[in-house]
Amino acid sequence: MCTTCGCGKTGSKHLHAHEHVHDHPHSHAHDADAVHPHVHPEANLSILKLEQNLLADNDLHADENRRTAAKHGLTVLNLISAPGSGKTYLLERTLERLNGKVSCAVITGDLETDRDARRLADKGAWVHQIQTHQACHLSADQVGALLPAIIAHGARLLFVENVGNLVCPAAFDLGEHFKVALLSVTEGEDKPLKYPGLFSLAPVAILTKIDLLPHLAFDMQQARDSMRRIHPGIFIFELSAQTGEGMDAWIDYLATLTA
Amino acid sequence: MHELSIAQILVEQVVAAARKAGATRVIQVSVALGNLGTVNPDALAAAFPIAAEHTFIAGTTLSIRRVPVRCDCKACGMTTEPEFPFQTCGACGSGNVTVLNGHELLLEAIELDVPVN
Numbered sequence: 361m362c363t364t365c366g367c368g369k370t371g372s373k374h375l376h377a378h379e380h381v382h383d384h385p386h387s388h389a390h391d392a393d394a395v396h397p398h399v400h401p402e403a404n405l406s407i408l409k410l411e412q413n414l415l416a417d418n419d420l421h422a423d424e425n426r427r428t429a430a431k432h433g434l435t436v437l438n439l440i441s442a443p444g445s446g447k448t449y450l451l452e453r454t455l456e457r458l459n460g461k462v463s464c465a466v467i468t469g470d471l472e473t474d475r476d477a478r479r480l481a482d483k484g485a486w487v488h489q490i491q492t493h494q495a496c497h498l499s500a501d502q503v504g505a506l507l508p509a510i511i512a513h514g515a516r517l518l519f520v521e522n523v524g525n526l527v528c529p530a531a532f533d534l535g536e537h538f539k540v541a542l543l544s545v546t547e548g549e550d551k552p553l554k555y556p557g558l559f560s561l562a563p564v565a566i567l568t569k570i571d572l573l574p575h576l577a578f579d580m581q582q583a584r585d586s587m588r589r590i591h592p593g594i595f596i597f598e599l600s601a602q603t604g605e606g607m608d609a610w611i612d613y614l615a616t617l618t619a
Numbered sequence: 620m621h622e623l624s625i626a627q628i629l630v631e632q633v634v635a636a637a638r639k640a641g642a643t644r645v646i647q648v649s650v651a652l653g654n655l656g657t658v659n660p661d662a663l664a665a666a667f668p669i670a671a672e673h674t675f676i677a678g679t680t681l682s683i684r685r686v687p688v689r690c691d692c693k694a695c696g697m698t699t700e701p702e703f704p705f706q707t708c709g710a711c712g713s714g715n716v717t718v719l720n721g722h723e724l725l726l727e728a729i730e731l732d733v734p735v736n
Contacts, residue, residue: 404732404733404734404735405646405730405731405732405733406730406731406733407728407729407730407731408636408637408640408728408729408730408731409727409728410632410636410726410727410728410729411725411726411727411728412632412725412726413724413725413726414625414628414629414632414650414724414725414726415625415628415724417628495621495624496621497621527621527657528621528657530657531621531625531656531657531658531724532621553704556655556703556704557655557656557657558657560655560704560706560721560722561722588714589705589706589707589714590704590705590706591706592706592707592713592714592715592716593714
């Protein structure tokens, strides 16, 4: 049987009846004395089934990164959120608390500037800024190119602070052990429902800036319920890196990951 | 926003597959996008002709099939298509499910013009 269309004919190329209408002529340029090899021009059309992952190339890089990291005892977290949800601030406070306890590395991605890398410097971690210029996400090959230096540094925990964007970075596996979705309470409790892609992939979510809750109409329970219906079993941290509320649980969790 | 880079990858894969098959022309490209994926079908449809420009597949039609979320429930045993965007059982509401579909980003098939001899 034909494996392309299941039509019962044999051979790799054969004729199929067409049900669709073409809005273009089946003609082609050739020498005036050329002989057409076929009678009916449509007879050459065939359907080639591919079923191939469009991100296969990136996923191969990502799998390679995961294997390399695992071999060297490095845990990789891919932090994804909208711009301004507090990724960098949380990392600043996190690196300060892990300094001297867990050897950390950070890859931070932005369209422009090395501001984040400068904010995260001098906190005991290996830090590298990627400026993507136009690109709205990091990709696995960019992380892979930095892994040898991170491993040479002896890091046990790598935070990849992705480009601030609630949509695009979720599509690109970087070879992380898992994604962490951040949502600040100022963004509104409806965001997981509006941007479900990331929350469906991230097994861990962090609700940030909870010190601002008294000033907002943010419905914490609705935010939790939405995330848990989009991703049953999602683990949710609720914290304020500013006041330190909820930070102990996050730091303990990170220490456990690298224990 | 990342649809243009996805469209460029799509064009590369189509061109490679069509060349390998000895095609002189590609008439249609069929793609499957899971509803839980992060690729917007309209943006991909807009980006595809731009990515295909100046390649031998320029002018090819892009067909996009949306794939709903489908879950196997370990609690009640049902296979359901839950209300978007949830990954909970559409029958009993349990979160103890295996997600079968909804994250696809696939080049499914291409329709080719292949010379017979």
